Amino acid sequence: MRADLLTDAVEGLDEALGAVDGFDQVLVGGLLRPQPAQAVGLAALADAVAGSPLAGRVAEAAEKSAAGAADEDHYLALAAARSALLGSVHDALVARVEEAVGRPRAEEPAATADGAEHPVNLLMATRGWLCDVARAGWQGIDHELIGGAAPVVTAMLPEPGLRRLATLLDGFAAELAASCPGATLERMPVRRWADLWSRAMLLTLPGADRATAVAEATGRLLPLGVDLHEHATAVQAQVHAVFEPADGGTPRLVRAGVSAPKPDTVVGAGLWQLLRPHMSLLAAVSEGRAMELDAMPVTAEGDLIWDDARATQGEPAEPFTTARVALPTAAAAPVAPVDRHPARIAVPVLLEGYAVEDAGEGVAFRVAGERLAVGTGRVPAAGPLTADAVASSAACLGLLRWDAGQFLLQPLAVERTVRKKAVAVHAGAWAGGTADKAGVRAEKAATDAVNVLRERAGRLLRK
Amino acid sequence: MRVVPSARPRKLAKVPFVELADGRLQGVVSSGSDIGRVYVSSVEAGTYAFSCSTNNNRPCGGARGAFCNHIRALIGEAVLQYGAERVARYLKVDVSGEQTDAQGLTSAMTSTRPAQGDRSAAAQVFSRFLRHLAYLEFAPTTAPVPEMHWFPTTGAVA
Numbered sequence A: 001m002r003a004d005l006l007t008d009a010v011e012g013l014d015e016a017l018g019a020v021d022g023f024d025q026v027l028v029g030g031l032l033r034p035q036p037a038q039a040v041g042l043a044a045l046a047d048a049v050a051g052s053p054l055a056g057r058v059a060e061a062a063e064k065s066a067a068g069a070a071d072e073d074h075y076l077a078l079a080a081a082r083s084a085l086l087g088s089v090h091d092a093l094v095a096r097v098e099e100a101v102g103r104p105r106a107e108e109p110a111a112t113a114d115g116a117e118h119p120v121n122l123l124m125a126t127r128g129w130l131c132d133v134a135r136a137g138w139q140g141i142d143h144e145l146i147g148g149a150a151p152v153v154t155a156m157l158p159e160p161g162l163r164r165l166a167t168l169l170d171g172f173a174a175e176l177a178a179s180c181p182g183a184t185l186e187r188m189p190v191r192r193w194a195d196l197w198s199r200a201m202l203l204t205l206p207g208a209d210r211a212t213a214v215a216e217a218t219g220r221l222l223p224l225g226v227d228l229h230e231h232a233t234a235v236q237a238q239v240h241a242v243f244e245p246a247d248g249g250t251p252r253l254v255r256a257g258v259s260a261p262k263p264d265t266v267v268g269a270g271l272w273q274l275l276r277p278h279m280s281l282l283a284a285v286s287e288g289r290a291m292e293l294d295a296m297p298v299t300a301e302g303d304l305i306w307d308d309a310r311a312t313q314g315e316p317a318e319p320f321t322t323a324r325v326a327l328p329t330a331a332a333a334p335v336a337p338v339d340r341h342p343a344r345i346a347v348p349v350l351l352e353g354y355a356v357e358d359a360g361e362g363v364a365f366r367v368a369g370e371r372l373a374v375g376t377g378r379v380p381a382a383g384p385l386t387a388d389a390v391a392s393s394a395a396c397l398g399l400l401r402w403d404a405g406q407f408l409l410q411p412l413a414v415e416r417t418v419r420k421k422a423v424a425v426h427a428g429a430w431a432g433g434t435a436d437k438a439g440v441r442a443e444k445a446a447t448d449a450v451n452v453l454r455e456r457a458g459r460l461l462r463k
Numbered sequence B: 001m002r003v004v005p006s007a008r009p010r011k012l013a014k015v016p017f018v019e020l021a022d023g024r025l026q027g028v029v030s031s032g033s034d035i036g037r038v039y040v041s042s043v044e045a046g047t048y049a050f051s052c053s054t055n056n057n058r059p060c061g062g063a064r065g066a067f068c069n070h071i072r073a074l075i076g077e078a079v080l081q082y083g084a085e086r087v088a089r090y091l092k093v094d095v096s097g098e099q100t101d102a103q104g105l106t107s108a109m110t111s112t113r114p115a116q117g118d119r120s121a122a123a124q125v126f127s128r129f130l131r132h133l134a135y136l137e138f139a140p141t142t143a144p145v146p147e148m149h150w151f152p153t154t155g156a157v158a
Helices: A013-029 A036-048 A055-066 A072-101 A120-136 A143-147 A149-156 A160-178 A190-203 A269-278 A281-287 A319-325 A387-391 A437-461 B069-082 B084-091 B102-110 B121-134 B146-150
Strands: A213-231 A234-245 A252-261 A289-299 A311-316 A347-352 A355-358 A363-367 A370-374 A395-403 A406-418 A421-426 B017-021 B024-030 B038-044 B050-054
Touching: A013 A036, A013 A072, A013 A190, A036 A055, A036 A072, A055 A072, A072 A120, A072 A190, A072 A347, A072 A395, A120 A143, A120 A149, A120 A160, A120 A190, A143 A149, A143 A160, A149 A160, A160 A190, A160 A213, A160 A234, A160 A252, A160 B146, A190 B146, A213 A252, A213 A281, A213 A311, A213 A319, A213 A395, A213 A406, A213 B146, A234 A269, A234 A281, A234 B146, A252 A269, A269 A281, A269 A437, A281 A289, A281 A311, A319 A347, A319 A395, A319 A406, A319 A421, A347 A406, A355 A387, A363 A387, A387 A406, A437 B121, B017 B069, B017 B084, B017 B121, B024 B069, B024 B084, B024 B121, B038 B069, B038 B121, B050 B069, B050 B121, B069 B084, B069 B102, B084 B102
Parallel strands: A370 A406
Antiparallel strands: A213 A234, A213 A289, A234 A252, A289 A311, A347 A395, A355 A363, A363 A370, A395 A406, A406 A421, B017 B024, B024 B038, B038 B050
């Protein structure tokens, strides 16, 4: 890997992010009574997309917003402009990663697929709430305003087609609620909240979040590792893998995910317990096995829409072997336009021959003279991979990500040399279950929590 | 990057449900003596007006004029789950200079001699608990949710 490319400046990046930051400051104060400084931020956003098809609509939206006279369509145009800018940042960063990693990219363009139509009233209710929040600004949020999201989330969660927006809104609203009242906040995650706000705005466009299978995958699936996501009331496990088509076509990088809403008290091993029954792949990951797929639906973005009935257990397959043998030639799928955002960059890479720097500001790898930060915080708690194991590793299989202006590596697994032998430790080793002593204890605690919840609820319900 | 750390794991037997919502610290507390009984308890933000009654809507004997043990247990578990700072902020308890833990919070509130609130809160707490439980029943999906990339696990709990 050419690590120097990851630390080199990306042309135009600072300008694009500068325009984004200017707009994000607008959301801090809110758009109810815009101040002159906010007008500057809005105008800069409009300028930044002046050469794009969005130009006219964004210029009008910026002007109306600066005058305090924006309607929902104007807010939507602003969210679109901000997303387009970050889309360009995403593209530049991904191009850089591809150059550094030196892997091929699948050339077919991301096809837009048809999907089910969503109940439009819930999308409109969501957009209305988001616009109210934008008017108040982060400094103006209070419990009453943020509590307004709850009924919309409750109505959306049972609708499978609205799960994405519901999950996002639920996590976003919980975060804002924990920060109320905004007037007394000393620090706030300005870019993050603007990200979540813009993202949610775009998803209120009917059809924006369609992920429809466009092909079927038949062949061998070789897992690389598990990436775990969670907020208080949702969890997602995403397995990154190399897919080798049975017809001898080019191997491809794919993902297979499973997600679910959850009560906030289900944590740690409880997350695996919730997801495990719905994706046999998690067990295969724990056992270090490949899986054979038969006509598994796959999206243009390389997401398998997992169905246990179309997968069978395969031969043992060690992820580090997969990373050394199959990963270098595996082609990445293109990213759908709406999903182009730096936060979504997660490129599987194998690093070897680095020096570990473990001082002060967390673990980092020195790769070919360049410093690459390691995000040990993103490793699941219910698993055997620890920061110490990462710091004493000789090889690391991970996801290359970009956050807060720099690339960083999220470890999925490491190899350590113990008595002259390489021993692998996988972050997702407990996904499918474990015989590890600490793991068994965590599993039991999680089972107890859910059982108690159900039993106590039964007492209350039977009154 | 995460703003809200995930809930710290706690044993749910004593207090199966606790939350900061509707302007109250509220939750469900198991009876210490009767396995079949649960209490619905709450403390209002700002006034600390408190309320505690059983699942059969009988007032709690201990909550006459002062916080009962159920409410004290509720505060203790809320501090475990959310951290004392967030609980204090939500309830508008000024703990500057005092110890910021469950005990400090409780004594800061009781020292203001809070009034007993009306029991109408119980029905709302109950419906919030049902909403909470519903999160166990939604079917998992294998369609991708790219938005979750904004919510990485933080590995904070073991």
